[in-house]
Amino acid sequence: MNTSMQKKILLLGSGELGKEFVIAAQRIGQTVIAVDSYAGAPAMQVADGFEVINMLDGAALDTIVAKHNPDFIVPEIEAIRTERFYDYEKQGIKVVPSAKAANFTMNRKAIRDLAAKDLGLRTANYRYATSGEELAKAVAEVGIPCVVKPLMSSSGKGQSTIKSEEDIEKAWKYAVEGSRGDVVEVIVEAFVKFNSEITLLTVTQNNNPTLFCAPIGHRQERGDYQESWQPANVTDKDIAEAQDMARKVTEALGGAGIFGVEFFLTDEGVYFSELSPRPHDTGMVTLAGTQNFNEFELHLRAILSLPIAEIILEKAGASAVILASENSDNPTFTGVEAIAALPKTDFRLFGKPTSRPYRRMGVALVSDEVGTPIEGIVEKAKAAAALVTVNK
Numbered sequence: 001m002n003t004s005m006q007k008k009i010l011l012l013g014s015g016e017l018g019k020e021f022v023i024a025a026q027r028i029g030q031t032v033i034a035v036d037s038y039a040g041a042p043a044m045q046v047a048d049g050f051e052v053i054n055m056l057d058g059a060a061l062d063t064i065v066a067k068h069n070p071d072f073i074v075p076e077i078e079a080i081r082t083e084r085f086y087d088y089e090k091q092g093i094k095v096v097p098s099a100k101a102a103n104f105t106m107n108r109k110a111i112r113d114l115a116a117k118d119l120g121l122r123t124a125n126y127r128y129a130t131s132g133e134e135l136a137k138a139v140a141e142v143g144i145p146c147v148v149k150p151l152m153s154s155s156g157k158g159q160s161t162i163k164s165e166e167d168i169e170k171a172w173k174y175a176v177e178g179s180r181g182d183v184v185e186v187i188v189e190a191f192v193k194f195n196s197e198i199t200l201l202t203v204t205q206n207n208n209p210t211l212f213c214a215p216i217g218h219r220q221e222r223g224d225y226q227e228s229w230q231p232a233n234v235t236d237k238d239i240a241e242a243q244d245m246a247r248k249v250t251e252a253l254g255g256a257g258i259f260g261v262e263f264f265l266t267d268e269g270v271y272f273s274e275l276s277p278r279p280h281d282t283g284m285v286t287l288a289g290t291q292n293f294n295e296f297e298l299h300l301r302a303i304l305s306l307p308i309a310e311i312i313l314e315k316a317g318a319s320a321v322i323l324a325s326e327n328s329d330n331p332t333f334t335g336v337e338a339i340a341a342l343p344k345t346d347f348r349l350f351g352k353p354t355s356r357p358y359r360r361m362g363v364a365l366v367s368d369e370v371g372t373p374i375e376g377i378v379e380k381a382k383a384a385a386a387l388v389t390v391n392k
């Protein structure tokens with residue numbers, strides 16, 4: 001029997017999250033083939049091999065799965081022909097965290113219906129629409145203000161808030177343009193007036209109990225995260241409620257790996273929003289050394305069925321994004337010396353070969369002793385990120 005710990009991992013999606021995952025995997029001798037729709041993607045720069053394909057093309061996926069015959073398939077983005085995953089699972093390949101988890105979260109409808117209808121979790125009131133007319137009817141039902149999102153999108157792409165009836169047509173067009181898959185359908189959610197929002201990193205394991213990280217707070221603009229911090233200030237009651245919901249939804253999806261479960265905290269209690277069956281962008285704060293294992297190391301350990309004795313909060317920390325402002329085929333950075341000179345501060349530049357307005361190109365990371373007021377750490381991270389400029 002081959003008891004080699006060295007496994008072959010096919011990573012589907014090769015952005016900044018994938019890059020850190022590959023680095024974690026390389027450190028313990030794993031082999032990773034990184035896949036994305038363009039060459040030179042961040043994770044490809046550190047992987048053993050790479051493939052450039054359209055991951056929504058099932059035949060193209062089949063070809064590379066057959067070519068590499070991996071032990072594990074690790075999805076890193078949502079827009080993948082995830083229906084194929086059920087077959088790969090039948091062939092004996094481990095899909096992470098499970099074919100069902102990747103397939104259900106690719107489409108907001110599947111995961112929202114599972115959470116709200118099957119599991120009875122508290123969510124914003126919602127409807128679906130497949131045309132501008134249906135959207136107008138849906139908006140009338142959920143009420144204004146409301147949020148419109150393509151069923152297949154992430155990082156806020158195609159998302160807008162309807163504040164009056166005049167916004168409906170614009171919201172429909174914007175959602176169709178921002179949709180990533182081939183599905184022309186949107187979800188309309190009642191706007192939740194939350195006090196704050198959190199990501200609860202939840203680690204499901206093959207032979208051990210589910211573990212939770214300290215909650216991560218974050219602030220979003222245009223549906224995309226700007227700063228995140230850990231630990232977030234959350235009452236014990238809200239934590240218990242969020243953990244209970246995270247446990248229910250991750251159990252229903254199955255498999256082993258890290259999940260980023262997103263919640264809104266309101267005066268009426270905790271609302272489930274959505275989840276990533278993989279490391280979460282707001283979880284990049286763990287790269288500041290806030291925990292004994294960062295979110296990428298936790299994902300890897302769970303996948304390989306390596307025991308995780310405990311997750312310890314070792315530092316308080318914050319991350320702030322470094323965004324591009326223009327299109328460029330050769331982006332460069334200024335201010336790197338300035339950020340490097342700051343105490344208790346670190347940074348990542350992802351090495352994305354091109355830039356576009358608002359594309360995330362790097363992240364600033366600040367940490368301090370547990371108990372240090374988190375607001376001050378977030379301000380430091382924002383100031384650090386602001387030192388770095390992406391030039392075209």
Ligand SMILES: Nc1ncnc2c1ncn2[C@@H]1O[C@H](COP(=O)(O)OP(=O)(O)OP(=O)(O)O)[C@@H](O)[C@H]1O
Nearest residue numbers: 124147153154155156157189190191192220223274
């Ligand atoms: N119903 C809602 N009420 C209030 N705010 C909302 C609602 N839905 C989304 N938002 C805001 O927009 C942000 C992004 O929404 P959501 O997480 O659904 O988008 P996404 O495109 O899946 O983003 P990502 O892939 O980065 O997680 C939320 O974190 C929240 O700040």
Ligand SMILES: NCC(=O)N[C@@H]1O[C@H](COP(=O)([O-])[O-])[C@@H](O)[C@H]1O
Nearest residue numbers: 013014015016017018154155281359
């Ligand atoms: N919220 C999801 C998320 O943060 N995903 C991360 O962004 C990359 C895409 O970036 P790009 O659009 O700049 O190529 C993805 O590959 C993943 O690492």
Ligand SMILES: [Mg+2]
Nearest residue numbers: 155262273274
């Ligand atoms: Mg989200």
